[in-house]
């Protein structure tokens with residue numbers, strides 16, 4: 272029965288409309304129902320503009336649904352909180368702070384953790400800098416780091432406060448292919464280590480299938496959940512070249528077909544209208 276098992280996150284018939292300038296409304300999300308289990312890695316894909324970022328903003332608590340509700344551990348989300356770390360496509364690091372101080376920043380703004388002494392904060396920030404493979408770069412400023420390194424700092428900053436949920440909005444989209452694959456592997460390693468529940472948004476089908484235990488495919492406007500595809504590939508890192516396996520290709524094709532139908536549907540609407 273829905274709502275009875277222990278979901279980490281539950282979206283229940285969520286609708287989000289925006290007021291537009293001509294006085295009307297625009298429905299970005301319609302009747303989205305989705306559960307995310309504790310410790311799950313869920314990926315969301317969908318055509319451009321289908322409402323993926325809108326969905327993540329709602330789970331983060333930065334915005335509120337127009338209809339339906341969002342539950343975290345069974346309780347309604349009422350606003351942003353430190354139990355949900357966020358990583359965006361743009362690194363959003365503070366340029367005047369070093370890598371270490373950027374990570375530390377996440378501990379300073381925290382009622383729960385502000386009693387940590389400066390020494391403890393530095394130690395903890397250093398631990399997370401190590402976790403994302405940046406030992407030795409603590410004193411570098413963001414402009415002295417590569418794009419991949421900056422995104423590692425952003426991940427460390429999101430994780431340092433030990434959030435139960437990590438929300439990632441196309442975090443690797445701005446990176447070159449090689450760095451992206453490297454960070455995908457790193458992210459899986461960190462996820463295994465921390466047990467964090469991850470909701471990850473991407474345009475990349477390969478990325479979705481490589482990372483996700485399940486991939487939720489959204490429809491084009493208004494955004495709904497079209498299908499949730501299970502990806503039982505096991506431990507990606509145990510297999511050197513999981514991306515070349517027939518199973519990977521089959522899941523990739525399934526997600527690709529679902530998405531292609533959506534993109535075709537949008538084109539038809541545009542050409543008819």
Ligand SMILES: Nc1ncnc2c1ncn2[C@@H]1O[C@H](COP(=O)(O)OP(=O)(O)OP(=O)(O)O)[C@@H](O)[C@H]1O
Pocket residue numbers: 289290291297299317318319320321322323324325326
């Ligand atoms: N504040 C807002 N006011 C009005 N419309 C908005 C607002 N925010 C988003 N939208 C609209 O809602 C729809 C969904 O936007 P959203 O950014 O969530 O899509 P997306 O799937 O993340 O897109 P992309 O894949 O291109 O990043 C879009 O049509 C967008 O124009």
